[in-house]
Amino acid sequence: MNALQFETPGKVNIIKVDVPSIKPNEVLLKVHYIGICGTDLSTFRGLNPLVQYPVIPGHEISAEIVEVGSQVPAHITTGQLATANPYTHCGKCPSCKRRRYNACQYNETMGVQRGGAMQEYIILPWEKLLINEKLNKEQLALVEPLSVGFHAVARGTVTDIDTVLVIGCGMIGAGAIIRAALRGARVIAVDLDDHKLAIAKKLGAKHTINAGKDDLPECLRTITAGQGPDVVIEAVGSPATYVTAIEQVAFTGRVVYIGYAKNEVAFSTKLFVQKELDIRGSRNALPEDFVAVMNYMESGKLPLEDLITSKLAPAAVGQAMQDWSARPGEVIKLFVDFSK
Template sequence: MQALSILKPGQAGLTEMAVPEPKAGEVAISIAYVGYCGSDLTSYRGLNPLVSYPRVPGHEIAGTIAALGEGVTGLAEGQAVTVIPYFNCGTCHACTTGRPNACVRNQTMGVQREGAMTGRIVVPAAKVLPVDDLPLRDLALIEPCAVGFHAVRRAGLQEGETIVVLGCGMIGLGVLLGALRVGARVIAVDLSDAKLDIAKKLGAHETINARTDVRAAVSALTGEGPDVVIEAVGAEATFLQAVDMVVTTGRVVYIGYAKAPIAYDTKYFITKELDIRGSRNALPEDFAAVIDCLKANPGAGDLIVSRIASLDEAPSALAEWDADPGAFTKILVDLRAG
């Protein structure tokens, strides 16, 4: 079968892979759609220190069960499923304290191990989540949204609080949906008017173009500042902006990875008595919450998906995203003909 591989920085192409068969406790999944993730773009650019080449990307998965390995129960061939794509060790401190998403030996599909940008994959049955009553396409949106939902939980966001979401890419839109689900007031910030329009249509209460004076605009809307800021960009400016604009005694959560060390004036951590938290991957309960959310918002996928490419088009789609990242919110690859 064919697969999309990132062969080396700046080069992606189609390669051949053997068709895998499930062993005991495993499930074979026929892949329908896979979403390109920001980590895939970083790998393509040669900026992901966790990746070796060549690498098959892809961990935002929609598919159907093709075969069950010996001993697998509770699942059936033909079921529509997504996959929890994180593989944890089970023995480190994070794993033994109920936070396997932050496992020190974590391996994510498409990053530290081969991903799903191919016709069929095999994974442990425990990683498979059946999903009913959603379009198959939208199952590929569950994992990236779950990353945003997890950040909202890390923030401890409460009904009636105000949150600023820095970045309206896929993960930022997941934050937006998660924040709306708990009843928060959401202010979305991005450089792209098109992405801000999507955020508004998904329910953002206010939007701000980042080319303006964001701090002044947020102050005008909130007074002393928002209760929570979640950074979903991964840039020095937004890392610093989050601490600057959040209210005294507020919470800042970082999802984005900055590409270089950042120098803070740490007095603000103390004088504002801030809670500053990181957020990594997602937990099964985040996936479940996203599934419920997407069922309650059936038009969300139509707003979020920018392009669907065939497997043959996947290398050029990745190159086009690299050339103009602001033009796309979510690119899906349709593997059904691959």
């Protein structure tokens, strides 16, 4: 079968690999769509320190079950569509002991520390499958990326009395906007791209601010009557937005960081103390976040056509990655189509 491989940074190949055979607790899946994640872009650019090349990328999965092992429970059958939880956890580290498996110290994610899903067939232990027969192939491939933003909202303990500022309206920010709005919060979305801000509105943002055109602190003062947002969710990962989150959040507010900042960030730490802030990291997602995303998708409200930038044949991925790398603001989600 065909698999897509990043041989070295910038070099994308289609390679031939054997279709593996399943163990009794595993299922064989025929892959339909695999979403390309920002993490995969970092791997393509050679900026992901966790990856060893060559690697088969991909962890945002939509696939059909085509074979089940002898010890797989009977409710899992061939023909079902599924996505999957692409993270492993060790069960023994401090995070796992606290049942925060998403942040396992020894986490491995498909396509990062281990082989990924960008191939025609994949094998998974049945416990990793998320089967939902009401969702279509496009929706299933968006469950994992949206769940990351959903998790950040959980980390921010957002409720209906909060004003939540979401910085960055890519796929992760989109998940945060949807979840914060579902929880009844008033959401303010910030980005540099008007198209993404228009989508943010559709997803539930009450206010949008283009930080490249408008004065962000001034806009926030107006919207929040000088109080500042109760919660700031940072979904960009740049030093400037890391600092903005601390500066703009209300006194005694919560700041949640999802973006990985590649460079060191300089903070005026007095604000941590003066505002008595809760500053929290957010990584991956928990099983309950996946469930919440799928419940939301069942409502049919997710505007798929706005979020899926394009669907690519595997052979077109190399060029698409180069284009995306050159203009990262223009892509929300690329799918690779392995069904043909």
